Amino acid sequence: MARTKGTANKASSQNENVVTLENPIKRGDTLIETITLIKPNAGTLRGVSLQDVATSDVNALIKxxxxxxxxxxxxxxxVNLELPDMIALAGQVIGFLSPTSVC
Structure with missing residues (x-):
């Protein structure tokens, strides 16, 4: 079985946009253990409200x-992610909405 590698529910120390799943996703012969989150642009967020994304609304995250x-x-x-994995991914999504520096 092929594996897509990473480490547990925290952002990886090497890449803060990588989340290691506590419960890897099985896709065919592949086991997805880590997910890299890509910085969203306006198109990525189409069809959902920023407030819903910022408050980790599950329906918005599913989209x-x-x-x-x-x-x-x-x-x-x-939809089938275990709760700890969904929370870890939601935390990364919220991080993208935060300003990178405070004036």
């Missing part, structure tokens, strides 16, 4: 995570 993950997760895979 945007397939658009901003590598490997790209399907909506079905996002």
């Amino acid at each position: 945007v995570l397939p658009r901003m993950t590598y490997p790209s997760l399907t909506e079905h895979e996002v």
Whole structure:
């Protein structure tokens, strides 16, 4: 079985946009253990409100995570994520909405 590698529910120290899943996703013969989140642009967030994304509304996350993950997760895979993994991914999504510096 092929593996897509990473480490547990925290952002990797090497790349803060990488989340290691506590419960890897099985896709065919591949086991997805880490997910890289890609910085979203306006198009990535189309169809959802920023407030819903910022408050980690599950329905909003189900829409945007397939658009901003590598490997790209399907909506079905996002719906079936274990809660600790969803929370870890949601934390990364919220991080993208924060300004990088405070004036």
